[in-house]
Each structure stands twice: as structure tokens, then as C-alpha cells.
Amino acid sequence: MGSMVFIRGDRLAAALDRLAERFDLWVPAAASRGGGAIRFVRYLSGTTPVLDRLTALSPKEAVQPQVEPLLRFKTIKGEGSRESDRLVVDDRIEVKPTLVFGCRPCDARAVQLSDRVFLEGPYLDVYYRARRESTxxxxxxxxxxxxxxFCSAVGGGPADTAGGDLRIIPLEGGLVLEALQERGELLLEGWSEAATEAEGAEARRVVEEVSGWRMGDLETRGSIEDFKKRFQDRDYWRDVAERCLSCGICTFVCPTCYCFTITDEKKDLEGERLRSWDSCMFYQYSLEASGHNPRPTRLDRYRNRVGHKFSYFPEKYDGQLSCTGCGRCVRFCPVSIDIRRAVAGLKENVCECA
Ligand code: SF4
Ligand code: SF4
Structure with a gap:
């Protein structure tokens, strides 16, 4: 295990205040004063982090903002005709050192999966890279x-370290913060409250205990081929997706979904090019300029969502599934569509979890 510090429960606020001086700090907290859903918010002194409930949204917003300006443009009017006008473009990327404190292992793993898409090529996303390198x-x-x-069914687990720079281990009376990567070690450098031997031992015990938990019993081995065999079975896809409303909630809450659209917003002589979250569950997402739509029905779109997570992505990226089992699409689908049922059915098994 890496370096460890112990943050006593009654000193958490002070520790977060200190971190907020160095980082744009995101923590899980109630979205409004009256409570409500837990989501990641920018920490301000006095924010109460909620670490004992699952968040409605993942922290992917820290590296993939819901709306992100890619560039700003402005027309400088010339003296004469339009040809004398000048377009000024500002494409500077502004990012701050950022720390996401208290995401779950499934969400850190999701960021690692997005890294493969945006950083491995063939197209390098410089906007994503800038945020990721500072997060x-x-x-x-x-x-x-x-x-x-169902994180255990897709390669993760309650103490999974994939994608994390640090690990937070909850103990009676406080939190152990453990460095997993060099960046985590650097963050802990100079931290005065090193964990005692007893706290370190207890942290190890907790990690060992939860590592043995099995979250979800979905069988995902062979999903690449299983999906291909089921691809043409429209009765099957109709059965699993017929209730779908095309609302897109499953994609917006999903930590591994990364569809986006780009629009220019202009007022008078100035404007911005914006990148915003989009959803492959929307009819318009795959609508081509010709009027043709390769995924015209909800069945086609839901099949594509399952295929992307369990067949196309792993086929391209060394077998890695593009699902971390966070369960959000299951929890928040307004008509209770359960992706585990769709995946289990690829093998024609009966899913115990539906
Ligand atoms: S959340 Fe449910 S209803 Fe909405 S698009 Fe996804 S599967 Fe369809
Ligand atoms: S469980 Fe659903 S929301 Fe979570 S990573 Fe998998 S597909 Fe995305």
C-alpha cells in the first residue's frame, strides 16, 4: 500500500478547506439545501460532503463538462465591404488543478475507460487531455x-483501484487517504497527520473485507460474440426495449457514455463553439443530413447502447467492457429497463436480478 494519512471525522472540513486552496475540489453533496439527490458539486467552505450515499450523477463532468466552450470567436468589422472584416478566434484551453474527492471505484474506472477513447487515438482530444492531466x-x-x-461482474469491485490516484478508506472515526499513484503521493507530501500503524492495519482489513464482496452475479464472459449472435434477433430486442421512452436518462447518468454534439452559439458579432453532452438514445443523434437514419427505432438505439458497452468497445479495447456496473441506468430508467436483463438474455439465461 502507498503512503497513508488519517483524517479524523471532526477534521474533515478543515482538510477539505486546505485542499480547496490548491484544487478546484469536487465532492458529493446534496444538490440543494433542502437535500435531494446527491451529486458532485464544487466544494466551498461549509459544503457538507455526503460520503455514505451513492451519487445520482458520476463525476465525469470534471473531465467532460456538460457544456464546454471549445473556442470563442469575434468578427472585427473592417472599414469597407465584408471582405475587410476580420475573424478573431481564441482557442485557449483554460483548466485548473482539480481533485474529485469521494467518487466510487466504479466512477474512477469509468474515467480510465474514457481515457482510452480520448487519449489513445487515432484522434487525440486536446480538451479532454488538458482536463484529465490536471484532474x-x-x-x-x-x-x-x-x-x-454489479461492479464485480464487469471487472471492478468495491475496493478497485483502476483510474484512482488516491483511495479513501472509511474507518470508525475518520478516513484513511492512501496514495495509489505518484500524483497521489505528491498530494500527501507534507501532510502532517500520517496514519498510525493501527489505522493502517485497520484500513488494510477493510480493503480486504470489501474486496471479497461480490456485487452482482451477471455473467459477461463472451459478451462480444453473444451480442453478435443476437444482433439480428429483433424479437429479442423488442422484448428488452419496447418500453423505452428514448428519454436519454441512462446515457446522461452513465459514467462511461461520452456522446457529444458541437454547436456554434452566436450573438451579434461574437460567439462560442460549444461541446455538449448528447445521447445515442435520441432519434436525432444518428439522423443523417440526407434524412436517412441508421438507427430509426428505439429498439435499434437500445441495441446499440448494449452493443457499445458489451461488444464494440471490448472488441476494440482488449476485452474491456465499457460498463462499470455502477447501476445508475438501472436505478434511474423511468420505465425500469435493466441492462443486466438485456446482457443476461444474450446467453438466453434467465437473469435473477430483474
Ligand atoms: S433511461 Fe430507460 S427509457 Fe430512458 S432512454 Fe434509457 S432505457 Fe430508454
Ligand atoms: S451500469 Fe449502466 S450507467 Fe453504469 S456504467 Fe454500466 S451502462 Fe453505464
């Missing part, structure tokens, strides 16, 4: 899974 993830060892979670 650290401190993932909280998970002790609050629910019946929608």
Missing part, C-alpha cells in the same frame, strides 16, 4: 452498494 481522483472504498450495483 486527480480520490475514490472511496465502497460500503454502500445497492441491488442495482
Amino acid at each position: 486527480l481522483l480520490a475514490a472511496l472504498v465502497c460500503r454502500e452498494g445497492d441491488s442495482a450495483c
Whole structure:
């Protein structure tokens, strides 16, 4: 295990205040004063982090903002005809050192999966790279899974370290913060409250305990081929997707979904080029300029979503599934469509979890 510090429960606010001086700090917290859903918010002194509940949205917003300006443009009017006008473009990328504190291991793993898409090529996304290089993830060892979670079935687990720079281990009376990567070690350098031997031992015990938990019993081996065999079975896809409303919620809450669209917003002589989250569950997403739509029905679009997570992506990226089993699409689908049922059915098994 890497370096460890211990943050006593009554000193967490002071520790977060200190971190917020160095980082744009994101923590899970109630979205409004009255409570409500837990989501990642920018920490301000006095924000109460909520570490014992699952978040509605993942922290992917820290590296893939819902709306992100790619460039700003302005027309400088010339003296004469339009030919004398000049277009000024500002494409500077402005990012701040960022720390996501208290995401779950499934969300840190999701960022690692997005890295493959945006950083491995053939196209390098310089906007994503800038944010990613300045973003650290401190993932909280998970002790609050629910019946929608299935991280163990897709390669993760409650104490998974994939994608994390630091790991947060909840103990009685406080949190152990453990460095997993060099960036995590650097963050802990000079931290005065090193964990005692007893705290380190207890942290190790907790990690060992939750590592043995099995979250979800979905069988995903062979999903690449299983999906291909089922691809043409429209009765099957109709059965699993007929209730779908094309609302897109499953994609917006998903930490591994990264569809986006680009629009120019202009007022008078100035404007911005914006990148915004989009959803492959929308009819318009795949609508081509000719009027043709290769995925015209909800069935086609839901099949594509399952195929992307469990067949296309792993086929391209060394077998890695593009699903971390966070369970959000299961929890938040308004008509209770369960992706585990769709995946289990690829093998014509009966899913116990539906
Ligand atoms: S959340 Fe459910 S209803 Fe909405 S698009 Fe996804 S599968 Fe369809
Ligand atoms: S597909 Fe569903 S369970 Fe899998 S990562 Fe996305 S939201 Fe989570």
C-alpha cells in the first residue's frame, strides 16, 4: 500500500478547506439545501460532503463538462465591404488543478475507460487531455452498494483501484487517504497527520473485507460474440426495449457514455463553439443530413447502447467492457429497463436480478 494519512471525522472540513486552496475540489453533496439527490458539486467552505450515499450523477463532468466552450470567436468589422472584416478566434484551453474527492471505484474506472477513447487515438482530444492531466481522483472504498450495483461482474469491485490516484478508506472515526499513484503521493507530501500503524492495519482489513464482496452475479464472459449472435434477433430486442421512452436518462447518468454534439452559439458579432453532452438514445443523434437514419427505432438505439458497452468497445479495447456496473441506468430508467436483463438474455439465461 502507498503512503497513508488519517483524517479524523471532526477534521474533515478543515482538510477539505486546505485542499480547496490548491484544487478546484469536487465532492458529493446534496444538490440543494433542502437535500435531494446527491451529486458532485464544487466544494466551498461549509459544503457538507455526503460520503455514505451513492451519487445520482458520476463525476465525469470534471473531465467532460456538460457544456464546454471549445473556442470563442469575434468578427472585427473592417472599414469597407465584408471582405475587410476580420475573424478573431481564441482557442485557449483554460483548466485548473482539480481533485474529485469521494467518487466510487466504479466512477474512477469509468474515467480510465474514457481515457482510452480520448487519449489513445487515432484522434487525440486536446480538451479532454488538458482536463484529465490536471484532474486527480480520490475514490472511496465502497460500503454502500445497492441491488442495482454489479461492479464485480464487469471487472471492478468495491475496493478497485483502476483510474484512482488516491483511495479513501472509511474507518470508525475518520478516513484513511492512501496514495495509489505518484500524483497521489505528491498530494500527501507534507501532510502532517500520517496514519498510525493501527489505522493502517485497520484500513488494510477493510480493503480486504470489501474486496471479497461480490456485487452482482451477471455473467459477461463472451459478451462480444453473444451480442453478435443476437444482433439480428429483433424479437429479442423488442422484448428488452419496447418500453423505452428514448428519454436519454441512462446515457446522461452513465459514467462511461461520452456522446457529444458541437454547436456554434452566436450573438451579434461574437460567439462560442460549444461541446455538449448528447445521447445515442435520441432519434436525432444518428439522423443523417440526407434524412436517412441508421438507427430509426428505439429498439435499434437500445441495441446499440448494449452493443457499445458489451461488444464494440471490448472488441476494440482488449476485452474491456465499457460498463462499470455502477447501476445508475438501472436505478434511474423511468420505465425500469435493466441492462443486466438485456446482457443476461444474450446467453438466453434467465437473469435473477430483474
Ligand atoms: S433511461 Fe430507460 S427509457 Fe430512458 S432512454 Fe434509457 S432505457 Fe430508454
Ligand atoms: S451502462 Fe449502466 S451500469 Fe454500466 S456504467 Fe453505464 S450507467 Fe453504469
